[in-house]
Amino acid sequence: MKREEAKRRIQQLREEILRRNYEYFVLDQSQVSEAVRDSLKKELIALETEFPEFITPDSPTRRVGSVLSGKFPKVKHKSRKWSLSDVFSMEELKDWEERVLKAVGKCQFVTELKLDGLNITLWYEKGLLVKALTRGDGTVGEDVTHTVRTIKNVPLRLFEEVDLEVSGEVILSKKAFGNMEGFANARNAAAGTVRQLDPSVTAERDLEMYCYHLGEHSPQASSQKKKLSLQSDILERFKKLGLPVNKEYEVHESAADSIHYLEKWAEWREKLPYEIDGVVFKVNEKNKQELMGFTAKSPRYAVAYKFPAQQTTTVVEGITVQIGRTGAATPVAELRPVLVAGSTVSRATLHNEDEIKRKDVRVGDTVIIQKAGDVIPEVVEVLPALRPAHSKAFEFPRDCPSCGSPLSRIDFEAVRRCTNMECPGRQRESFLHFVSRGALDVDTLGEKVVDGLLEFGFIKDPADFFTLTKEQLLELPLFKEKKAQNVLDSIDSRRTVPLERFLYGLGIRFVGEQVAKLLSQCLQEQSTDSNPSPKLILKLLKNSTREDLETIEGFGERIAESIIQWIQVPYNQKLLEKFETVGLKLLWPPQKKIITGLAGKTFVITGTLSRPREEFKTLIENAGGHVSGSVSKKTDYILAGEEAGGKLDKAKELGLKVIGETEFFQLL
Template sequence: MDKKQAQEKINELRKLLNQYGYEYHVLDQPSVPDAEYDEKLNELQKLEEQFPELITEDSPTQRVGGEPLEGFEKVQHRVPMLSLGNAFNEQDVRDFARRASQGVDGDISFVCELKIDGLAVSLTYENGKFVRGATRGDGTTGEDITSNLKTIRSIPLSLKEPETIEVRGEAFMPHKSFLKLNEERLANEEEPFANPRNVAAGSLRQLDPKIAAKRNLDIFLYAVGEWENSDVTTHSGRLERLKELGFKTNPEWRKCSTVEEVMEFVEYWTKERPNLNYEIDGIVIKVDSLNQQEELGFTAKSPRWAIAYKFPAEEAMTRLKEIELSVGRTGVVTPTAILDPVRIAGSTVQRATLHNEDLIREQDLRIGDTVVIKKAGDIIPKVVRVVEEKRTGEEKEFHMPDECPACGSELVRLEGEVALRCMNPSCPAQLMEGLIHFVSRNAMNIDGLGEKVIIQLFQEELIHTIADLYRLEREELLKLERMGEKSVDNLLKAIEASKENSLERLLFGLGIRFIGAKAAKTLAMEFETMEKLQNATYEEIIAIDEIGEKMADAIAQYFQEEKVKDLLEELAELGINMEYKGPKKAEAADEDHVFAGKTVVLTGKMESYTRSEAKELIEALGGSVTGSVSKKTDFLIAGEDAGSKYEKAQKLGVTIWDEQQLKEALGSVSP
């Protein structure tokens, strides 16, 4: 067989195998026996071995998992993957529907979908070919897990039409796959996994794709991030169109015209969820019209046009064995209930939060009590109440100590607070928790420095402060358990790379009281350098929008401490960046800029900016960038190949600018 004949045969086999795979994994309607599929796949593999130059990324043979990866690359989501607000009862749903109806013109309808309990992922296709898959991450930045996602056979490697599209969905492990996997682990005398969600998430974050390939994961696609040339106008229409393109969508969705219909759907699946072959933890309710979604817009964290109804938390009864104390990075001492193991909402629970001493007193909790626990939002276990009728008289009252369990310093309760706090800045527990926070994803984001590694380094006395992280040496790391040459080299590279982070990550990582990731970004954008922020007065800080009195006071006090000044000087000497690297704040006041308070839509390709760069710059100047054109749009910025958004903007009379006009408006502001 020559190369031309081989190519023809390979094309024929791929087309056939893709069709068989679609029928089996997406439609759940196999048309041929497994043996016939395997025979065709084997034939294709042999041809590709004979003609390796004919292997393509979308061949069915590429699903088995390639070589292990050294680490996951970061992926910037061009459209953020925001989380949803929650509803816990019928009134919450009615309030959501009322707000949505009041925020738009015309009648409103909703689409209800099952909320799959898995791992949210993004899939990108260019001209119909699967090119990249990523985790949700923090909603803005995820991890490239393309190799692992290719092992999920219900994900098409090529679409039925040459669409360029980014879709979102939930990867999960079916119950049958989960039970089979745990049977195998028990047979091998291994610990069984706690629940399907953890296995799905863990499988897709394995550096060896062959592990994911063995886990028999599945996926449902339910949303679109970007779809430049689509003329679909409703969410329900998108679900139908995704199905036509070859994506696996969940058939259990319903379009509803009233809240009563929505609640009927909710009540039905509250009862029927145990009969599904996968875990669900609620119902997602979305406004169907895409134009109405655009009108409703977003809050900082979630869309106003969608909400997640969470099923009532499952409860279970168990015994409170003891109460354990832990010290956080701010010195707060938190009690945790240690329980007899009990299975609840798909996993085994042995610990539950007790928050503080007042809660223990209110519930009259005693060591040895029989208690009822539930998972708040099906995630965090908490003690609901004591079963007093089961008391034997042998239960013991619990009293919070006067001294810190980690360092022995006196515990104090600050005015207006319920928590007991250790005020010793050298407390080892606080230092360790501070280090764990510093390397975390939203702070310095140092890959390979998880909680276990930090604890190990701290216990071996290799680190005491965050500055010590940047003095770690290869030879001393190689002496530690489970630290091979490759992992040590990768860790040191990640530590070195973190030196280049923008100022807001360092600010958040320092753990200044009341300063979260968003406030850190606001401060970094305002002052631009650590030196300017250090020298800022309380009045200058409190003048910033979004910075309140407590925050301003905490910042001012923090930078007055000599230890802090010494630490920052030390970090600067070690090469840690002390400047903001994001888009600069507009010089001449946001209020006067042409984009201030305006809604902008970007379309087409631009030469000078990526879509995300243009978005950041416009937002830095007080504008808001949205994904689709509506009557509320003020500007459409049109690059090459602008498509349907350009036509819609013309019809609505929206101001349309080209890239040159955008550059002139942005002026000296740079990415």
């Protein structure tokens, strides 16, 4: 920075800090967080250090104060791994607690620190550690047993010969992270360390694990003296088995008491030797947990309160517009790199054209940024007093920065879109989406590989992945024979894919994984063909009407309209024809075997069974039945195992049919 520019910036910063301090200390009406004031002061200190001739006695800084082959095997979890719903305010937390009390009446709450690490599940058989898996997509995880075994506080043998599945968080302490380089934050460092091919690297780093959830387990896993009827019982039982448990959990008799725990750790979090990003609240009684059940993604009996996003200030060095796979033009602030919420941030979303105008974000502005939910960086506010002279308002481009086509905007949308299906920006994002985990899941085709293929002109659309040759791949930078062969092998393994994955991978707007699954079932019902093909899917979609699609459960007018618009585009029709040409084969969803005894019957599963619950659920659904998470008068059967809780009690009150595994298999 030039001398005169530094002098002007120093004066601006002093005036802004003095004004903010006056608001906070005198008026008690601070408009910004303490983190923002600290960030401004930090910048001022840096400039005064570089240009000491500009230091004045009244400056705010003068005040005294403060080894595998290369792939991790994928393994199916014994039981579904749920993610917790997040809340970000006291109002949202109290709303959740009110729903709990309304559903189950008076209950205890257990509160636990939300450790910021990597979720890992351990399998023990007869007390011996036999498997360690990452969470993955909740159904299938990666086998990382070879590295988790090196974590010093993970017992290789329990104190008792029991079978159980237990989940917890692997973390890296602040001290250990401070001794490392090459990672943006402690969580990334923990995840990267666990996913090492060479376990000796993991052993050298001081990872820790803390357990908090009991999955599938044998009856012997319960204490002889005390059944595991409470979450707090489970944590105490873990300790007696030799499993590591974070000691900072508490049991509360009321929701009000649990709030005190949250307030305490929001204040004390920086004193902890490890990072936390919130507090987890759970209903303590297991039978009441069962009564509350689950949503599609998370348990209703638990919630994670995420601490308010950490804020800081930095300077906008540029504003760019990036194009997504659906053509959405999203403005992005290119920032002077700054540390916030434990990570270095150099880019932040500006959302859309209207948001830029509302906040009046300009190049050169000093802005407050935050990581909403400690995850997504965004620009919260501009500090106009620090704006450089002669700055100009940002003009949103009318043409696509990637291909030059006009950006269009529909009246009811805040987003401008590029409608050119062959736009390089759109294509790049659509290619990455097509090979992503929920779609074809080709893990060897990452961003750098796709960028190289685009740069060399080897791919024009997603179907071109299936025509790639070794000779083409070897032209890419850093590609050797083995790497090229690995990519081709990965692609070849995806030449036959389930229809729902293919539909999701096409990137049709509003068609997520669940919608793709429903659409694939609908198309199957319309067809008499034993095997689907891209050409057949083209025919079925072209023959579909909005009315047809809107009759699908879970579909609305917006989804139906999007699918109809997508299939009417000639580019998309040619793409499906090309998939047929390159030999891509599709699979219908598994046919449900309808058996008279289970057709249309509703089951509720409770207690510990001889097999994972997911297996029983699959058996029921394949036989035409339905599995519900809650007991009602409409329930036909309660499938009860060991230690059945509140659901069994309610079933008896309603006079419902209760069966064991023997009777269940007789029904099949």
